[in-house]
Amino acid sequence: MTRSNISWFRRGVPMLAILLLSGCSSLSYYTQLASGQLALLRAREPVADVVADPQRDPRLREHLRTSQQAREFASQHLHLPDNQSYRLYADIHRRYVVWNVFATGEFSLDPVTHCFPIAGCVAYRGYYDENAARGEAALRKLEGKDVYVSGVEAYSTLGWFNDPIISSMMNWGDERLATLIFHELAHQRFYVKDDSEFNESYATFVEEEGTRQWRAARGMPPETASSETRRRDQLTQLVLATRDRLKALYAEPLSPQVMRERKAAEFERLRDEYRQMRDSQWGGDKRFDSWVYAPMNNARLLPIGLYDQWTPAFGALFRQVNGDWPAFFAAVEKMGDLPADQRKTALERLMRAD
Incomplete structure (x- = not known):
């Protein structure tokens, strides 16, 4: 995931729903899911082959070589699944593997959910084509929904396929790639339908504790929170407080016009509090400005805090x-x-x- 979209709030990776037909969704939607997944599967090749190929980018080969050390550690020391997931590599020749579309009501923080036979209900729809995702978002906006489109660099199929390391993940550092492997293999080990907070908090703990043990095994000192991590966490708390105030607001018996005005005021309060924190505590660091000052709505707030609650x-x-x-x-x-x-x-x- 990149720092330019909402997913920088946490390291976790959204999961693409398993490719099974559901009566409430269109055949065309599932067709693009199936074709996109099939293209990804066809692009896979063993990491060992890439590492052994002197014609491939040396930086890619070294990055993948280190990833396999983390992959072995995951199974041998963390007791995570020992399969071909993350022992394969796929070059997709684009920045994101999927684009997720989130939607809420104009005066609601409850997501429009989409339910699947295996993965259960999730708060987004995934598209392999950005234009298709933005088309879906436009349709939901015409219905009066708040919408948000987020590019995603990786996802899990919960063990139904051998998930590869994807080229869209190659800008990540060695440790960040290792944390992704730990997180997603935790989902493969156990997953509860219809409980994203449980699933993501559990996988995030495995990721964090696994990373701590991985660093210790490599003779590295315990990780200390970077200034970026601390600032991201502080901003997350501002967003969560805004979400709590909006939830209380939407429960009030107000006219739509008054509700819109107060909703807009809450987003301005978030920006004001962010600006004060940025200038007084962060020395004017503007790395999160692009997210804070982008058009704001309920749907943009949905992913925040999902990975941390429990x-x-x-x-x-x-x-x-x-x-x-x-x-x-x-x-x-x-x-x-x-x-x-x-x-x-x-x-x-x-x-x-x-």
């Missing part, structure tokens, strides 16, 4: 099993099998214990 709870669970990965995964699976309300209660209990 991460501390999974940290507490990991400590309860004394850092034993198989015991941790068994406990996660047991919790994931609970009804949704009981699962949430269990997570809240772990948060209090953290």
Whole structure:
């Protein structure tokens, strides 16, 4: 993911829904999903072949060589699936692999969801063609929806296919690529339908703890939060506070015109608070200006915080099993099998214990 779109808020990668027909969606939509996935599968080649080929870019070969060390570590030390995922490479010759379209009501923070037989319900629709994504967004906007289109550099098929390392990920550093491998293999190990907060928080914990152990295994010092990470987290908190205020606003019995005016005022408040923080605490660092000052709506706020909500709870669970990965995964699976309300209660209990 690039820093120019919303996905810089977290390292996690949105998942493309499994390619199965659903009666509520058009055949043309699934046709482009199937053809896009098939093209990606056809582009795959073993990483080992790329690394061994002296005609390939030396930087690419070295980056992929290091990625395979992380891939082996994932299976051998983190007890993540041992398959061909991320042992393959695909050059797609474009910046993003898919574009996701998010939509909400004009006065709602609830996403328009799309449900699939395997992946469950998700808060976006993915398109392999940018023009098709923007066409979908235009149609939803004509319906009065707030919409947002986000380019995505990688996605997971939850183990239904052997997912490759994609050329769109090659601008990432070695460690960031390793974290992606840990995160996505965690999804392959366990996934709960219709609970994105659980799935992403769990995979984010595996990513973070896996990265800590990966650094230790390589003799590297513990990672300290960079200034960019700290500032991104501070901005995330501003956005979450804005979302909470908007949620309260949308529950009020106001006329549409008054609601629009107050909605716009909340987005201006976000920009004002950001500007004060940027200038007084960050020394005028403008790296996030392009996101903050772009046209703002409810849909742009949807992905924020998705990857973090329950991460501390999974940290507490990991400590309860004394850092034993198989015991941790068994406990996660047991919790994931609970009804949704009981699962949430269990997570809240772990948060209090953290």
